[in-house]
Amino acid sequence: MQLAVLPETVTDLRFTARQPGTFLVECNKICGVGHSEMRTQLVAETQDQFAAWLASQSSSVVQPAGSAQASSPLAQGRQVFQLNGCAACHTLKDVGASGTIGPDLDGIGTLAAQQIKDPSYKGHATTAQDRIREAIVSPYTYIPPGFQANVMPGNFGQTIKPDDLDALVSYLAAQK
DSSP states (O other), X not given: OOOOXXXXXXXXXXOOOSSOEEEEEEOOSOOSTTGGGOEEEEEEOOHHXXXXXXXXXXXXXXXXXXXXXXXSHHHHHHHHHHHTTGGGTOEEGGGTEEOOSSOOOTTHHHHHHHHHHSTTOOSOOOSHHHHHHHHHHSGGGOOOTTXXXXXXXXXXXXXXXXXXHHHHHHHHHTOO
């Protein structure tokens, strides 16, 4: 099975497994930075196996952002960072993230204000928080030195709920 994906486009693939098993899923195109890390696995189980797995997950599941477990906007933003896979590409010590495909986000609350002044910056932000939001929803307004364009998905403005995006921006802005 093969599916082409496009930048800034959410793509879903649905199918029915004919037999239980664990199957490798990997990118089959040389598509850019991080290509060799674009793999995961698909686990197909019987209905009973899935029901048992699901029951075992309910006690340890991270509550969605905005739930009772998110005791503050910063805690909610931290959860949004973790639930949206940001750690796969970015380093952020606060959550134990060590990704290297995208920029290191330690100190981004300070760095974002400096990026606005960079001559290669093409965006419209006037504050660090505006710049962080812009980096999430329009990531190509500024490409930090040493990183390539067209690596970060540009659809987070559509896939992250507005309240969660606000919390994520506040959380990242607090990383000084």
